[in-house]
Amino acid sequence: xxxxxxxxVTHRKVGAEGDYVEAHNAFVRWDQGSExxxxxFLQLQKLIKKRPELHPCYDHQIGQNLLILSDVDRxxxxxxxxxxxxxxxxxxxxxxxxxxxxxGEYAEALQEAKHLKESLLTRSDKSYSxxxxxxxxxxxxxxxxxxxxxxxxxxxxEIKRYGGWGEEGTSxxxxxxxxxxxxxxxxHHFTLQETTLKDYIREREEKIVK
Numbered sequence: 001x002x003x004x005x006x007x008x009v010t011h012r013k014v015g016a017e018g019d020y021v022e023a024h025n026a027f028v029r030w031d032q033g034s035e036x037x038x039x040x041f042l043q044l045q046k047l048i049k050k051r052p053e054l055h056p057c058y059d060h061q062i063g064q065n066l067l068i069l070s071d072v073d074r075x076x077x078x079x080x081x082x083x084x085x086x087x088x089x090x091x092x093x094x095x096x097x098x099x100x101x102x103x104g105e106y107a108e109a110l111q112e113a114k115h116l117k118e119s120l121l122t123r124s125d126k127s128y129s130x131x132x133x134x135x136x137x138x139x140x141x142x143x144x145x146x147x148x149x150x151x152x153x154x155x156x157x158e159i160k161r162y163g164g165w166g167e168e169g170t171s172x173x174x175x176x177x178x179x180x181x182x183x184x185x186x187x188h189h190f191t192l193q194e195t196t197l198k199d200y201i202r203e204r205e206e207k208i209v210k
Contacts, residue, residue, distance in 0.1 A: 129182030
């Protein structure tokens with residue numbers, strides 16, 4: 001996602017223009033904060049409710065950020081609106097699979113996640129790169145949950161490949177560069193007791209191949 005700075009104004013803007021500037025600034029504060037600022041998010045939500053025409057500007061970005069924060073319930077609310085406009089139900093597919101996981105239906109959830117991966121691979125743009133990354137992570141953890149170490153090892157390998165974390169000199173295809181930014185976001189946000197995603201993958205791989 002391209003970050004943009006807060007808009008500074010020398011005089012108070014009123015009406016719709018003022019609300020647009022305020023919404024932009026609230027989003028930037030929420031988006032760029034070291035920790036997502038709930039106060040700024042609530043302010044943005046209030047302005048979007050007041051100015052429904054702002055939905056197309058922010059729904060997809062808000063949904064993507066909430067997905068990164070693993071706040072699936074709120075992410076679905078915003079991505080559903082974007083889906084109604086774009087008719088691309090990838091986020092809703094991810095959310096439906098989340099319900100399967102919450103019910104312990106891991107095998108079916110894994111098949112749905114794999115199907116979503118194949119569907120996302122047909123996209124040549126980067127708008128779904130974050131969803132693609134988190135779905136790859138889901139595939140790996142579902143394989144782990146099901147005790148399928150062979151598939152789990154393959155899934156971790158895919159994450160490294162699409163993240164460009166392979167050995168130096170390895171060629172990187174167009175499909176990989178398309179989704180690389182999403183993997184970088186996943187890497188940035190994933191922590192497990194101060195362990196990075198790369199550390200965690202290495203530990204899992206070493207445990208599996210022993």
